[in-house]
Amino acid sequence: MAATESTVQTVKDIERYKYGFETDIESDRAPKGLSEDTIRFISAKKNEPEWMLEWRLKAYRLWLTMEEPTWAAVDYPKIDYQESYYYSAPKKSTLKSLDEVDPELLRTYEKLGIPLKEQEVLAGVAVDAVFDSVSVATTYKKRLNEMGVIFCPISEAIHTHPELVQKYLASVVPVSDNYFATLNCAVFTDGSFVYIPKGLRCPMELSTYFRINEKNTGQFERTLIIADEGAYVSYLEGCTAPQRDENQLHAAVVELVALDDAEIKYSTVQNWYPGDENGQGGIYNFVTKRAACRGKRSKVSWTQVETGSAITWKYPSCILQGDNSVGEFYSVAITNNRQQADTGTKMIHIGKNTTSKIISKGIAAGRSDQTYRGLVRILPGAEGARNYTQCDSLLIGDACGAHTVPYIESRNPSAKTEHEATASRISEDQLFYCLQRGIGAEEAVGLIVNGFCKEVLQTLPMEFAVEAQKLVGISLEGSVG
């Protein structure tokens, strides 16, 4: 009897979100609700120039006229935008070194297993930590600065490099792009800005750590990365969030610009609170990510591991404008319990000899639902364009759903597009093989799924690959047996 009880307890512990805890930091936030005043408040808090406020207000007025999209295969109660806070910042925000960072915050990172200090020293990664909305610690800035790399919070870049921000902000994702992107334009609080100068290969992986902390605070990050001619940068973005009961809205916008011969590698591990077993709580993740391969021979590679969030609505895309430019999209999406994910990519081939590759692996377990939704569009001028798409879905349990909705539009005869998709469950033979060798069912599933996703996971930078492999296992716990 006692043994059974302890098993039940263990299972419960496993199912509970591992990173579910909150940090008590006094925060400074805007009044609840969304209005022009909220936007003025945010803009004033950020000490923004007049043009930025005008830009935000224009976006807000446009947003009021737009309708929330309903085409994605996700189901959630109507969001009351007046019930959220749109700005919250940890109080102490002008820190010169890590020592000045609130110790409470540092401990939070420690609990997550990624202490800033350790990262700084061991991994050689410069971390621009976004804790709620304000960047509280920017490390390695000096070294990067010397090389000409600009890596700072976007709110700072608005002051220090207004010409770059004005030139590139909303040049990839226009203000009017979609409901959530427009909302982001109006109320975004912070995010990262990266500029890699001509010909420089950024010597370290740049990384931001996003967390959502303050209760009821929508997070609206804005990231802008520009790789000038011949530059290279690898950017990491990872997330975990404390446990909470109310749904939180997250509507980020990420814009990448790659000029001639430039390359940007953007990796994400997303592990926000997915809600409990009954679908209570969890983050709404409505993100717009898009890259413009403007230059000739430019390349953008998106890699994402999506294990968290109650609802994911995310389509990192590439606009392949420059001749011979390359777009890649590698994705692993894992949904368990009541999670819903509608994710995929768009590859728009405009330039000659542009190539794109899409590898998407979806794993659905529990009562979750997930959809791959993608678009490959070959325009008439995209002579010799090439696309290869592979979408595989794995279903674990008879109550989940996996869907594939690709759109393929080809308007150039010399272009070649290939798309394949499969859906099946874990092969009995593979499972039997593992079990027979004494590997437990849960571990075996983790092993098989990791093998299934290998093609994607191996494109991640090393630091992330380890974390991601662990995440794959954790996300599926409780889904078999």
Add this chain to the structure above:
Amino acid sequence: MAEAVTELPIVANARGLPAPGGAPWLADLRGRGLDAFELPGRKTEAWKYTRIDALMKKTAFVPPPLIDEPASSDIPCHLALGAEGHRLVLVNGRFSPELSDLDALPRSVTVQSLASALESDPQAIAPHLGNLQPLEGYPFAALNTGLMGDGLIIRIKDGALVETPLHVISVAHAPGEAPVAFHPRLLVMVGKGAVATLLESHVGVDGGETLSNGVTEISIGADAVFHHYKVQNESLKATHLAAAQVVVGAKAVYEAFALSFGARLSRHDIRVCLDGEGAEARVNGAYAADTGQHMDTSSYIDHALPHGTSAQTYKGVVDGSGRGVFQGRINVARAAQGTSGNQLHKALLLSNKAEVDAKPELTIFADDVQCSHGATCGQLDDDHMFFLRARGLTEDEARGLLIEGFLDDVIDLVSAPAVQASMKDMVHAWLIDRSGRKEAA
């Protein structure tokens, strides 16, 4: 919106005409059809790639005049399937006993025109008519339901083995100036364990603009085998819309092939529901579109019950400024464990102005499944061309041979040899026409 739709000429011009059959259920069904009809526009996902609203708004379609029936010699039989069959001719959707040949029909098959059935014994078809075709999401099937007047009811008795195919020849004919629209309805009931073949040829007599808006409902009993081959070879002034609803019983087999060459705009909507354990569907097709043509194939395979199998292969060749559209969805319901569903679409683009849009789709709610889809698009392989050119074939001959091989490959899936041969002849004829057009240009 609804108001705008009723004002469309195709609806307005049909109003006030006597409709056959006066049963209240029929009036109710027609009413529901018209109510459900909503002209698909820019925001209608299912019609995203096929825009028909402008055509429907500007063309003043009228119901076909009652008198003009073309002489049998005017019917372009060479455009229809060449295989032997019991001939059932519809002219502008109306059954023509004179042009049809039912003498040799076996006793296990009964054929009746819809109009006469509605007049004589409407109650007998009340449970079947409109039983399979949903009105929501199928705007033109809804329009057909609202305006249908004639068509065919084919019943195949349990256990019947019908050796000679039934061949429905649908002739579109607009003798006057006015563009003609008609809404034929086919109702096919295949009994348990029966084996039968239905051929459909859609052809046009030279003349004005036509719109054929057909609905076919097929129910296949348990253990039956039903073959269904269709050729659409209408004139370039024609618009061809067809919706087929097929329900396949336990362990029954439905085999279909749709081949399209004709019409300015065509849409072939096929939905097959595997509604019995171990049901099987093989749904294939091919199309060849040239300048001024738009061809849409939209298929939906619904695995409702366990152990169903579906296989689909579609191939398309698009030349000139033609446009090909393929939308294919495989749905696996929660209950449909042990499902196997596969689909493939391959398109060949032959010109700089041609366009192909594909949207294969999987929606899966069961876990014990093996499902896949694939879609490719490209041009003729340079190596293949080189191989043939090196052996002395002209560019045109080499291309022709490769295109023919590309399409014949999928036609090989047709299990009736005579139909297969006839379809290959049609591909050959299309290619000869094509090189004629190229030379003329």
